[in-house]
Amino acid sequence: MINKIKLDKILKKVEKPARYIGMEKNSIKKNLSEVSVKFAFSFPDVYEVGMSHLGMHILYNLINNEENYVCERVFSPWIDMEEEMRKEGLPLFTLENKEEVRNFDLIGFTLQYEMSYTNILNILDLSNIPFYSKDRDDSYPLIIAGGPCAYNPEPIADFIDLFVIGEGEEVTLELLKLYEENKKENWDKNLFLRKAANIEGIYIPAFYDVLYNEDKTIKEMFPIVEGAPSVINKRIVKNLDEMYTPDKMIVPFIDTVHDRITMELFRGCTHGCRFCQAGMVYRPIREKSPDRLMEIAENLLDSTGYETISLSSLSSCDYTSLELLTKQLIEKYEDRKVGVSLPSLRLDSFSIDVLKEIERVRKSGLTFAPEAGSQRLRDVINKGVSEDDLVKAISYAFKEGWSRIKLYFMIGLPTETDEDVMGIKHLSYLVKDLFFNRPPQERKGNFKLTASASCFVPKPFTPLQWYGQDTIEEFMRKIYLVKNSIKDNKVSFNYHDADLSYLEAIFARGDRRLSKLLVKAWEKGCKYDGWSDLFKFDTWMAAIEETDIDPYFYANRTRKEDEIFPWDFINPGVNKSYLLKEYRRAIEGERTPDCRKGCRACGIQNCEMWGVFN
Amino acid sequence: MIFRAVFTKKNYLRYISHLDMVRLFHRTFNMAMIPIKYSEGFNPHPKFSIGNPLSLGVESEEEYMDIEMNKEMDIDEFIERMNKALPEDIQILRAASLEKAPAVSSMIEWSFYELKFMTESEIDLNELSRILQLWLEKDQILMKKMKKKGKGKIEVDVDIKPLIGNLVVKEKDEDGFIVLNSLLKSGEHGNLKPINFLETMERDLFIGIDLESIMLKRLGQYAQENSQIYKPL
Numbered sequence: 150m151i152n153k154i155k156l157d158k159i160l161k162k163v164e165k166p167a168r169y170i171g172m173e174k175n176s177i178k179k180n181l182s183e184v185s186v187k188f189a190f191s192f193p194d195v196y197e198v199g200m201s202h203l204g205m206h207i208l209y210n211l212i213n214n215e216e217n218y219v220c221e222r223v224f225s226p227w228i229d230m231e232e233e234m235r236k237e238g239l240p241l242f243t244l245e246n247k248e249e250v251r252n253f254d255l256i257g258f259t260l261q262y263e264m265s266y267t268n269i270l271n272i273l274d275l276s277n278i279p280f281y282s283k284d285r286d287d288s289y290p291l292i293i294a295g296g297p298c299a300y301n302p303e304p305i306a307d308f309i310d311l312f313v314i315g316e317g318e319e320v321t322l323e324l325l326k327l328y329e330e331n332k333k334e335n336w337d338k339n340l341f342l343r344k345a346a347n348i349e350g351i352y353i354p355a356f357y358d359v360l361y362n363e364d365k366t367i368k369e370m371f372p373i374v375e376g377a378p379s380v381i382n383k384r385i386v387k388n389l390d391e392m393y394t395p396d397k398m399i400v401p402f403i404d405t406v407h408d409r410i411t412m413e414l415f416r417g418c419t420h421g422c423r424f425c426q427a428g429m430v431y432r433p434i435r436e437k438s439p440d441r442l443m444e445i446a447e448n449l450l451d452s453t454g455y456e457t458i459s460l461s462s463l464s465s466c467d468y469t470s471l472e473l474l475t476k477q478l479i480e481k482y483e484d485r486k487v488g489v490s491l492p493s494l495r496l497d498s499f500s501i502d503v504l505k506e507i508e509r510v511r512k513s514g515l516t517f518a519p520e521a522g523s524q525r526l527r528d529v530i531n532k533g534v535s536e537d538d539l540v541k542a543i544s545y546a547f548k549e550g551w552s553r554i555k556l557y558f559m560i561g562l563p564t565e566t567d568e569d570v571m572g573i574k575h576l577s578y579l580v581k582d583l584f585f586n587r588p589p590q591e592r593k594g595n596f597k598l599t600a601s602a603s604c605f606v607p608k609p610f611t612p613l614q615w616y617g618q619d620t621i622e623e624f625m626r627k628i629y630l631v632k633n634s635i636k637d638n639k640v641s642f643n644y645h646d647a648d649l650s651y652l653e654a655i656f657a658r659g660d661r662r663l664s665k666l667l668v669k670a671w672e673k674g675c676k677y678d679g680w681s682d683l684f685k686f687d688t689w690m691a692a693i694e695e696t697d698i699d700p701y702f703y704a705n706r707t708r709k710e711d712e713i714f715p716w717d718f719i720n721p722g723v724n725k726s727y728l729l730k731e732y733r734r735a736i737e738g739e740r741t742p743d744c745r746k747g748c749r750a751c752g753i754q755n756c757e758m759w760g761v762f763n
Numbered sequence: 764m765i766f767r768a769v770f771t772k773k774n775y776l777r778y779i780s781h782l783d784m785v786r787l788f789h790r791t792f793n794m795a796m797i798p799i800k801y802s803e804g805f806n807p808h809p810k811f812s813i814g815n816p817l818s819l820g821v822e823s824e825e826e827y828m829d830i831e832m833n834k835e836m837d838i839d840e841f842i843e844r845m846n847k848a849l850p851e852d853i854q855i856l857r858a859a860s861l862e863k864a865p866a867v868s869s870m871i872e873w874s875f876y877e878l879k880f881m882t883e884s885e886i887d888l889n890e891l892s893r894i895l896q897l898w899l900e901k902d903q904i905l906m907k908k909m910k911k912k913g914k915g916k917i918e919v920d921v922d923i924k925p926l927i928g929n930l931v932v933k934e935k936d937e938d939g940f941i942v943l944n945s946l947l948k949s950g951e952h953g954n955l956k957p958i959n960f961l962e963t964m965e966r967d968l969f970i971g972i973d974l975e976s977i978m979l980k981r982l983g984q985y986a987q988e989n990s991q992i993y994k995p996l
Binding site for chain 1: 774775776778779780783786787789790791792793794801807819820848850852938975976977978
């Protein structure tokens, strides 16, 4: 246990000390000397962000549910806390037992976004653990990682002993069981890793080597240890109803990003938007039954005291029994004042009817994501929304009393012209006119439209993985084109930082050679890069220069069709040949319909869509 | 009908802010299925109030809360259900149903504190007692306070002597902390924060208090009638 007098001294000085105390409702504190495997779950961001992440709640309960295992939490301390900890020489500790992270058997990082990588290094440093796996002897905890960014693990491959690729509900316990068995005998990290390499979905980066071509692209990646598979298949949980789902979740004392119950409706998505990594790697589509969800809702409401349930998925309206489920939830819990919230909505009148049902009291704003301003460009990215859909849905929403609309767009999409970019203004003004063309007596509320544009980052395992990102200058030129053209106090235009998206693009499609850049950037003081006020672009550029990294090679270069990618050794179920076919169709502006309207042979095995729709 | 409850706030939970406490109780009422009254309107919220909010970082043995109930409920069952849903360091000690009573927040006049701190050098407890006694016998004890003036703030001297009820040197505990007890004016009708009290003590007397080491705990809260003080429950 860490020095508690020092901790108290620090807690009195820092902002939001409750970030570091644990003790929340449903948190679990076991006696660490009575368990056989100690797992520290680490979310490399601040408490309020990490606690809003559903995956953490699942794995936390999954592991603690096993009598002999313990899972404790550790987050990135905020800047003020870190400063005080370094001043007092206090090492990083877990929230439950206030035990040094260094004394755990495994530390598991969840990789939710690329710009959290420097925070991983910072957590290791604060725990007095060396960065590079080759520098850690058997006395150090095993450093493992999983989550969406593990689909391209290579930029952090030198730091991590073991990656989990795909869904963690089943493989986590398989892994911990193997760990427990090996720890009983004389602990030998290398021997354990060799055995772990046989578990489906486990990737041990040290067991592979990479050869490069003269043009810096990859020539070959191959196993150097016998038994290490040449292809890593992602893990998929087959039946979500039978899958482990916690009946309680930790309830933070302080306000977090999503301070509510989150229930997963289904995994996977059939729309096939070409920019979307989640839509590709989370296939096939698998639903939870409404009965099971009602059961989960009851457990969670009783154990947390929350009053809001958020129904989460990649596209909520696709859930087959959405109307039934929301109706049941609202009827059953009406007197308990439970509200239901529904993010990720599609643009149609059905969605609005559902919303009408659940948002009985106050009509908050509506958010839609056309993603691109012109029909041509929406066809390129296969976003199946037409201007007509938008007009119908929004007119209906205005009729029903909504008046505040948010529209999300991306800038820098393949084949984009200035005309396409100006489509953002066109759509925004169209929506404004829809409101003000209604007879004055039928206009309800104060109209406000916010159009937000983010800078497109091409991601691995998407049809657009070959495409070179726009330069920062080009992004800014396009952004100002729109910004300067919008002159209306009812319409506002926001945009995201192009600098940050540029770095995100470098790491999203990065390879093993980037580890030295991460270390250099961290040494120069980069952390919390996802926080725009803490992001140090100039420092990053200096680190890039000092480590002789060519940012163009990673971010802006359009890849040849036959290039070997750093992530090609992972099999997410969807074939590379399918992604390439989709890439070509994108450039041609050819739409590909939803899987539900016919199978596109993406490569996913045992997909429900086959039986249901063919 | 009003339920008045007394609860603790101990150990690490002293780092939970007043606003977070309100949210915690709100959820606890839900979990424990307490028939609490809700306000009317678009965004109904449960009707309860915590009297005399505690500063962040201060522990308490005795916090007060008034809850407006929708239905009658057995007090013991109320306590049991609440304590099951509450964290172990925030627990209801006692509660009572009141037909009519002024709000607890308007009743509280005094708080009794435990003040703990380390000193830069060894200090004799008898000597400390003597110094503090002399200090309290002064006509005025002035505290620096920032006061709004126009757009800015200015520093003014405030006499805190009437806000001090008593002050006793208790002991030096096993961790080496000097422990004092003190009754200080508290609540809506005048308030002296224990931390400001200690800062003023140090500024006047140079005891050598390590201000970073200070640990505070509220031991009790009192209402006052004439010269008598009494607990609101």
